[in-house]
Amino acid sequence: MRPGKSDVFLNVPYSASYEKILVALTAALIAVGSRPRLTFEIADGGQGRLKRIFSLLRSCRVSIHDLSAVGQPVRFNMPFELGLACAIKEQGDRHDFLLLERRAHRLDRTLSDLKGIDPKIHGGRAADAIGAVLDVLGRRGRDVAVSEVLPLHRYMMRLVPLLKRRHRTQSLFATRIYGELVALAWDRAGVMDLLPPRHSRGD
Amino acid sequence: MADKPKARTESGNGAKHRGGHGHFRHVVTEPASFGDVLQLGGLTQRTFEQLRAEVNAGMRRQVARAK
Numbered sequence: 487m488r489p490g491k492s493d494v495f496l497n498v499p500y501s502a503s504y505e506k507i508l509v510a511l512t513a514a515l516i517a518v519g520s521r522p523r524l525t526f527e528i529a530d531g532g533q534g535r536l537k538r539i540f541s542l543l544r545s546c547r548v549s550i551h552d553l554s555a556v557g558q559p560v561r562f563n564m565p566f567e568l569g570l571a572c573a574i575k576e577q578g579d580r581h582d583f584l585l586l587e588r589r590a591h592r593l594d595r596t597l598s599d600l601k602g603i604d605p606k607i608h609g610g611r612a613a614d615a616i617g618a619v620l621d622v623l624g625r626r627g628r629d630v631a632v633s634e635v636l637p638l639h640r641y642m643m644r645l646v647p648l649l650k651r652r653h654r655t656q657s658l659f660a661t662r663i664y665g666e667l668v669a670l671a672w673d674r675a676g677v678m679d680l681l682p683p684r685h686s687r688g689d
Numbered sequence: 690m691a692d693k694p695k696a697r698t699e700s701g702n703g704a705k706h707r708g709g710h711g712h713f714r715h716v717v718t719e720p721a722s723f724g725d726v727l728q729l730g731g732l733t734q735r736t737f738e739q740l741r742a743e744v745n746a747g748m749r750r751q752v753a754r755a756k
């Protein structure tokens with residue numbers, strides 16, 4: 487898939503309990519005309535996987551890293567990918583990253599190397615996850631309010647079980663189902679007049 | 690690059706955390722096209738329209754069952 491200038495890399499927990507927040511982040515990105523990119527686009531295994539993740543991350547102008555998953559089983563992928571984003575930025579590439587956490591002040595203990603870079607706290611609430619994205623990502627012409635994005639989030643949450651049945655899966659964290667969700671939501675956002683002006687359905 | 694906007698979260702979370710972030714400039718990216726978005730799910734315009742029709746029918750059934 488060709489990289490796009492609007493692409494935003496999402497580095498988030500791939501767990502059922504996180505679906506609501508993933509959908510919220512996705513709705514907010516759609517409202518600013520950005521295309522979400524996740525590592526499940528990249529096939530598992532193989533020696534080239536790390537290189538492809540790095541290329542994907544580097545092709546995105548912005549990355550969003552949610553470091554809320556600190557329980558069992560321990561997963562190191564998220565802090566690792568944040569480290570890659572830091573390296574890309576430090577090397578001088580035009581890249582910005584946003585940190586998210588569910589709980590305030592926890593990151594001071596879990597990742598003290600990043601003291602001074604405050605995460606935005608979503609508290610497991612969709613509205614606050616949307617607000618966190620809209621605080622740092624914008625669109626030309628006008629600001630977008632959280633209240634404008636919440637109806638899109640509700641629509642997407644209704645789509646999720648339908649798409650899961652269609653794909654006979656319990657998980658949203660796969661390329662096809664997630665891609666279909668984004669396309670349907672993008673289309674809906676056009677109907678809701680939520681997309682940046684130059685876009686319309688079938689653009 | 691636009692100036693950092695006022696917080697927009699109704700809960701006030703944005704206002705609470707906006708000031709302290711400091712690391713992130715407010716970024717406005719070039720919007721994606723619908724064609725770019727279709728690529729994410731490996732869709733074409735035609736397969737998307739089939740999907741939308743199927744999902745809309747599913748939603749109508751959902752509403753009918755709820756009544």
